[in-house]
Amino acid sequence: MALDxxxxxxxxxxxxxxxxxxxxxxxxxxxxxxxxxxxDDTSGCTREAQEFSARxxxxxxxGAVLLGxxxxxxxxxxxxxxxxxxxxxxxxxxxxxxxxAFGTWVEKSMYGRTYMGIDRSTFLFDADGKLVRAWRxxxxxxxxxxxxxxxxxxxx
Numbered sequence: 069m070a071l072d073x074x075x076x077x078x079x080x081x082x083x084x085x086x087x088x089x090x091x092x093x094x095x096x097x098x099x100x101x102x103x104x105x106x107x108d109d110t111s112g113c114t115r116e117a118q119e120f121s122a123r124x125x126x127x128x129x130x131g132a133v134l135l136g137x138x139x140x141x142x143x144x145x146x147x148x149x150x151x152x153x154x155x156x157x158x159x160x161x162x163x164x165x166x167x168x169a170f171g172t173w174v175e176k177s178m179y180g181r182t183y184m185g186i187d188r189s190t191f192l193f194d195a196d197g198k199l200v201r202a203w204r205x206x207x208x209x210x211x212x213x214x215x216x217x218x219x220x221x222x223x224x
Contacts, residue, residue: 070171070202077102077197078169082137082159085146090135090159092166096197099132099222101215103190103206104172108140108148108158112188112208117148119212121155131195132219137161138186192218 071078077100081091092102103120105113120127120134127134136158140148145158167173167186176185188206192215193199201218203211 071169071191071199073199073201075199077193077199078166080161080166080169082135082161082166083142084157084159085142085149087142092135093197095133095135095193096195098195099130099219100193100197101127101132101134101190101219102137102170102193103134103188103215104137104167104170104186105188106186107138108144109151113138114148114152116188116206116208116211117154117156117158118152119208121153123212123216124155126216127219130216130219130223135159137166139164139167190215192222194222 077092079093081089084090105116107113117136134156136156139162140160142160145160161167164173172187172189173184174187175182187204190203190206191199192201
């Protein structure tokens with residue numbers, strides 16, 4: 069399943085590193101950037117989290133809230149955050165409920181082997197909780213700046 073522009077943010081609850089729940093619908097009221105990444109502490113995922121962290125103040129100035137999501141356990145997220153001094157909040161979707169709702173749990177292929185994994189994707193919702201834009205099969209270089217510009221365009 070994939071979300072089409074204009075779709076409402078799915079009513080999904082994830083787990084924060086401290087074990088507390090976070091409900092995606094609670095982010096309605098401000099622009100919301102939700103990004104899915106394959107795995108903590110891998111090169112591309114680390115770079116993406118570091119770049120979102122480095123630009124977090126700029127996203128806040130634009131009125132947006134960010135959240136990164138993977139299937140990693142909350143304790144692993146906490147170690148990842150501490151190891152790289154990350155500022156961007158991360159949530160766990162161990163059961164894959166959000167991954168299914170956003171269509172980011174996909175068949176992948178590497179070296180002739182197919183497997184299921186997370187499609188690096190980013191979703192931008194407006195303050196009303198409607199999907200404005202989706203980026204699929206994200207390449208990390210330049211991505212954070214592109215998302216920031218899309219958030220700023222919402223305010224214009």
